[in-house]
Amino acid sequence: MHEYTIVMSMLDLCEKHAKGKEIDKLVLKIGKMSGIEPHFLQDSFDIFKENTICQNASIEINVIDITITCQDCKKEAKVDAFNFFCPHCKSGNTKVLTGEEMHIDYIKLKE
Numbered sequence: 001m002h003e004y005t006i007v008m009s010m011l012d013l014c015e016k017h018a019k020g021k022e023i024d025k026l027v028l029k030i031g032k033m034s035g036i037e038p039h040f041l042q043d044s045f046d047i048f049k050e051n052t053i054c055q056n057a058s059i060e061i062n063v064i065d066i067t068i069t070c071q072d073c074k075k076e077a078k079v080d081a082f083n084f085f086c087p088h089c090k091s092g093n094t095k096v097l098t099g100e101e102m103h104i105d106y107i108k109l110k111e
Helices: 003-018 038-048
Strands: 023-031 058-064 066-070 076-079 094-098 102-109
Touching: 003 023, 003 038, 003 102, 023 038, 038 058
Parallel strands: 023 058
Antiparallel strands: 023 102, 066 076, 066 094
């Protein structure tokens, strides 16, 4: 499970950017195609946050849908699963716009 490695990297980033302040909340954006399982990430965070500046922090995971743009008809669409054909013109000439990302959206520090 690579979620453990991701959590360890997130905790390192939090340590660097919080400058010693305790973290209240960590908000993430994870695309459906990122290969990351949100529930494993949540479980990993809950395990590894102990004795860190995130020990009392909550984590919010916003799952980002897969959207494509059609290179033929130029329309954008949200697609389910891994069906990358344009729902408007049925072309397979599409480009993924969202759904592959994984990043920290923001960190809320305790006051």
